[in-house]
Amino acid sequence: MPLAELKAAARTLQDRDQAARLSGWRRHSLAHLSPTARLALHFIPRRGWSPTFIGTPRAGAPEELIEQVRATPVSQIRTALTTILPRNSLLTVPPLTRHLTDSAFLGEVCDGLSDLYEVLLAPYWSGIVDAFAADRSVRMRQMLHGGVESLLSQVNPQRMRWKTPILEIPTPRDDNQYNLYLGGRGLLLVPSVMLTSPVIHYDAEPQPAVTYPASYDQPLRRLTSFTPKAAPRRATAPVAALLGHTRATVLIAVAEHPGCSTKELAAFTGLAASSASEHATTLREAGLITTVRHRNEVPPRCGNR
Secondary structure: OHHHHHHHHHHHHHOOOOOOOOHHHHHHHHHOOOHHHHHHHHOOOOOOOOOHHHOOOOOOOHHHHHHHHHOOOHHHHHHHHHHHHHHOOOOOOOOOHHHHHOHHHHHHHHHHHHHHHHHHOHHHHHHHHHHHHHHHHHHHHHHHHHHHHHHHHHOOOOOOEEEOOEEEEEOOOOOOEEEEEOOOOOOEEEEEOOOOOOEEEOOOOOOOEEEEEOOOOOHHHHHHOOOOOOOOOOOOHHHHHHHOHHHHHHHHHHHHOOOOOHHHHHHHHOOOHHHHHHHHHHHHHOOOEEEOOEOOEOOEEEOOO
């Protein structure tokens, strides 16, 4: 969901409370922002309200999603502004928000969103997607093993608490908290490598959404997603070993069953669990798959090389 992650990245870009975090990425990005990118940044402040429709939590290619924002009917924007803003008098609203009903002005903002994406996320998107996929594998396993309540209690236990039927998210700066009453509407969970605490999108459609830190217990994974990739290394012994039939079978099984556990991998390939684990280790060392530990299991998945 590139626009949801773009909104998180834009907020992080302006957040100086953790100056050392992603400092290199921040310096590089600020030096390459175009005027239109800075205009778009105006609608995604460091804190406070930002129009949901310009950072919608929806899957798709960034170009396609930005075009959907550009095509948003003026009547829909006007309705959103007239229903959200008066009802929330304490919100801090970007001063130019009212101009979003001007289609030409909205077009400039969309051009700025494209520029922002190219600077903030595009060079690192491959690593970000890998982090999302690894996080999704863990969440699927939590759901299968313990149901919805287990999933919601483990997504981010430091910042999210599930107390049926309320999802509680304490604010990071005071003793207050956000309470989300689902009321049978369902909930969209959106991982983010940029966030350090969850954010609720109350007015997301057709259901509320919560963006949460992906791999919250693995901060190094989040940080390395925004490190420029090193030049590819020459093939070494682990890669050459992939020419063998057994390891090729293991690699295909991981590709066809992403997020499978080592035991499941053994079942798919007809190997002993210890043998499947050994081959998976070799593939991981060769950079062809990634693994993430969940309790006593290490689900592998294919890399994107």
